[in-house]
Amino acid sequence: MHEMSLTESVIGIIEDEARRQNFLRVRAVVLEIGALACAEPEAMRFCFDVVSRGTPAEGARLDIVRVAGAGWCFDCEREVALAERFAPCPDCGRSRVRMTGGDEMRVLEMEVE
Numbered sequence: 001m002h003e004m005s006l007t008e009s010v011i012g013i014i015e016d017e018a019r020r021q022n023f024l025r026v027r028a029v030v031l032e033i034g035a036l037a038c039a040e041p042e043a044m045r046f047c048f049d050v051v052s053r054g055t056p057a058e059g060a061r062l063d064i065v066r067v068a069g070a071g072w073c074f075d076c077e078r079e080v081a082l083a084e085r086f087a088p089c090p091d092c093g094r095s096r097v098r099m100t101g102g103d104e105m106r107v108l109e110m111e112v113e
């Protein structure tokens with residue numbers, strides 16, 4: 001499952017931070033996931049529960065912020081909204097669109113104790 005490896009990298013980031021900042025437990029994590037990152041929030045939640053066991057993130061609340069996809073259309077010469085990774089331009093219908101945003105995933109905030 002794709003979400004499982006994404007979640008593992010998130011837990012890895014949290015464990016690194018825990019070592020660096022010397023905290024023992026994370027109460028909440030705010031995760032930013034792009035709409036084109038191929039990560040289902042529900043699957044992320046499930047994986048987070050499983051992968052966080054025995055780590056400082058165990059039992060933490062997971063808040064997911066979705067970011068819309070965006071691309072650059074070479075025919076319209078402007079930024080357009082992208083619903084899917086390889087979707088055509090919503091304005092001109094052509095496929096000369098390069099994805100410019102919406103496939104990222106990062107930890108925005110952590111509430112620690």
Ligand SMILES: [Zn+2]
Binds near residue numbers: 076092094
């Ligand atoms: Zn276009």
